[in-house]
Amino acid sequence: MNDKELFKLIYGVAREMGAEILVVGGYVRDKILGKKVKDLDFVILGDAMQFADLLSQKLKVKNMVRYPRFGTFMTHYKGFHLEFVNARKESYTQDSRKPVTEPSDLTSDLSRRDFTINTLAMHISDDRFEDIVDLYNGQEDLAKGIIRTPLEPAQTFSDDPLRMMRAIRFATRFQFKIEQETFRGIKQNSERLAIISQERIQDEFNKILLTSKPSQGMELLDESGLLEQFLPEACAMKGVEQKKEFHHKDVFYHTLEVLDNIAAKDDSLELRLAALFHDIAKPRTKRFVEGSGWTFHGHEVVGERMAKAILKRLKYSNELIQKVAKLVRLHLRPMALISDEVTDSAIRRLLFLSGDSFENLMILCRADITSKNPKRVQRYLENYDYLIEKIEKVEERDRIRNFQPPVDGLEIMEIFKAKPGPLIGRVKKFLEEAILDGKVENEHDACVAYILENKNDLTK
Numbered sequence: 001m002n003d004k005e006l007f008k009l010i011y012g013v014a015r016e017m018g019a020e021i022l023v024v025g026g027y028v029r030d031k032i033l034g035k036k037v038k039d040l041d042f043v044i045l046g047d048a049m050q051f052a053d054l055l056s057q058k059l060k061v062k063n064m065v066r067y068p069r070f071g072t073f074m075t076h077y078k079g080f081h082l083e084f085v086n087a088r089k090e091s092y093t094q095d096s097r098k099p100v101t102e103p104s105d106l107t108s109d110l111s112r113r114d115f116t117i118n119t120l121a122m123h124i125s126d127d128r129f130e131d132i133v134d135l136y137n138g139q140e141d142l143a144k145g146i147i148r149t150p151l152e153p154a155q156t157f158s159d160d161p162l163r164m165m166r167a168i169r170f171a172t173r174f175q176f177k178i179e180q181e182t183f184r185g186i187k188q189n190s191e192r193l194a195i196i197s198q199e200r201i202q203d204e205f206n207k208i209l210l211t212s213k214p215s216q217g218m219e220l221l222d223e224s225g226l227l228e229q230f231l232p233e234a235c236a237m238k239g240v241e242q243k244k245e246f247h248h249k250d251v252f253y254h255t256l257e258v259l260d261n262i263a264a265k266d267d268s269l270e271l272r273l274a275a276l277f278h279d280i281a282k283p284r285t286k287r288f289v290e291g292s293g294w295t296f297h298g299h300e301v302v303g304e305r306m307a308k309a310i311l312k313r314l315k316y317s318n319e320l321i322q323k324v325a326k327l328v329r330l331h332l333r334p335m336a337l338i339s340d341e342v343t344d345s346a347i348r349r350l351l352f353l354s355g356d357s358f359e360n361l362m363i364l365c366r367a368d369i370t371s372k373n374p375k376r377v378q379r380y381l382e383n384y385d386y387l388i389e390k391i392e393k394v395e396e397r398d399r400i401r402n403f404q405p406p407v408d409g410l411e412i413m414e415i416f417k418a419k420p421g422p423l424i425g426r427v428k429k430f431l432e433e434a435i436l437d438g439k440v441e442n443e444h445d446a447c448v449a450y451i452l453e454n455k456n457d458l459t460k
Contacts, residue, residue, distance in 0.1 A: 001078040003027075003040070007124040010042065013055050019046025021084075021124065022106070025113065028120040028132065032142055033174075039081045043109055043121065048072060048086040055084075088112070107135060114156065114163045115170065116141045116148045145176040153185025161192035164226055165204035172208050172217035183224065190225035198315045201230050205314070209272045214263055215256035222252075233310060234276065236283040251282045254370055261367035270320060271360050274327035275367060277307040304329040326357050327364055334365045337390075338383045347394045348436045362388065405431055406444040407451065415451060416459065427451060427458055 007023065014021040025041045044051050049066065052073045056064055059077060066073040071086030087109040110119040110133070121133040132139070136150040147167050149156040157164050164186045171178050178186070193201065208217035218234075221227040228235050237252040258275045281303035282296045289295050304325045311321045333350050354361050362384065369380045405428055412427050413419065431447055434440045440450040451458070 022121040024121040148179040157189040193229040
């Protein structure tokens with residue numbers, strides 16, 4: 001089913017009920033931009049709950065989620081996500097972004113929306129099909145690439161501070177500019193972000209990070225004062241100089257370039273967060289060493305702890321937190337393994353520690369090269385290619401990735417005639433270290449023989 005066929009069905013239901021219905025917002029905006037959309041918003045000039053009943057009956061729609069208090073409901077149909085809402089106006093209290101709503105007309109409903117490019121509505125009736133309602137010059141702003149509020153910006157953002165994050169998200173997604181007065185309104189109201197839940201901030205922040213050029217969003221977040229409100233640790237990287245031949249001087253802008261490098265290669269949120277946090281601890285670990293200049297010893301260890309704490313604060317999942325923290329902790333390891341003298345043991349340990357994250361770790365390491373000297377960049381990339389060749393040979397022989405000891409705890413208990421306790425863990429660790437150091441093959445019988453050979457020492 002295409003969208004026109006869907007509109008015909010929905011209009012038929014509205015006509016039977018005697019209500020007027022228009023598609024509004026993102027669908028109309030993206031249609032003008034030439035994009036296909038499966039998320040559709042409709043505004044109903046009538047009773048939305050009555051419409052929900054009739055729609056469910058006529059289209060056999062199930063799993064309908066209703067919010068009678070706000071006059072809205074949503075459902076899925078033939079691959080489309082549909083949301084319907086009564087035409088309404090809203091009012092807000094100072095300490096909440098949850099509006100008090102009351103029925104209204106189309107003009108009031110469009111005026112309550114966040115940006116002019118989202119105030120566009122389109123008729124789906126037979127006689128006016130695809131006629132666009134444009135009360136706030138949204139089409140002109142689309143053509144010019146401008147993000148602007150339909151009403152006075154300070155009031156718009158004070159009412160619903162999450163709209164400030166959305167402004168930056170749309171500007172970054174579409175590569176638009178935020179109109180001067182609108183951006184001033186964001187700056188003036190940036191502290192209002194405090195009333196927004198961390199979950200909602202995280203959701204908008206993720207969408208900014210997942211754009212094709214996330215550095216633009218990060219710079220806008222910083223310039224507007226919003227970044228300081230929810231991620232001050234990133235702001236602290238500004239002005240922190242570093243002198244490395246494959247890095248820029250300023251940690252903040254180096255980080256933004258790494259983010260863009262990642263965006264050009266991969267679309268995972270995990271990697272983009274790792275790029276954002278890989279140098280997050282440099283301001284805290286910066287020390288001046290005579291003859292060496294500024295150093296950041298241990299920033300990967302401190303950064304791992306900081307990344308965990310920040311991501312937990314922003315309500316990310318524990319699984320994602322662990323993955324990002326691992327990449328932050330390990331991001332310097334591959335660079336240290338580039339020389340010809342590197343042992344197989346060191347490579348085995350990198351594979352063991354990185355496990356499923358190895359590919360992402362190498363993507364991050366390559367993205368971390370931000371020198372402006374093309375020959376230097378090429379040299380480092382070639383070094384990584386050489387390292388990958390060595391790693392593949394070690395992995396093919398020793399099978400260390402996603403390592404599981406070939407002798408399990410039950411068998412160790414049987415060998416030592418022991419019950420569960422510290423000895424079992426000690427033997428497992430002993431075996432793990434022996435395999436990583438190349439003292440014994442990663443193979444069951446060889447490991448059992450090695451345990452028996454060292455049995456007396458292990459029980460001391």
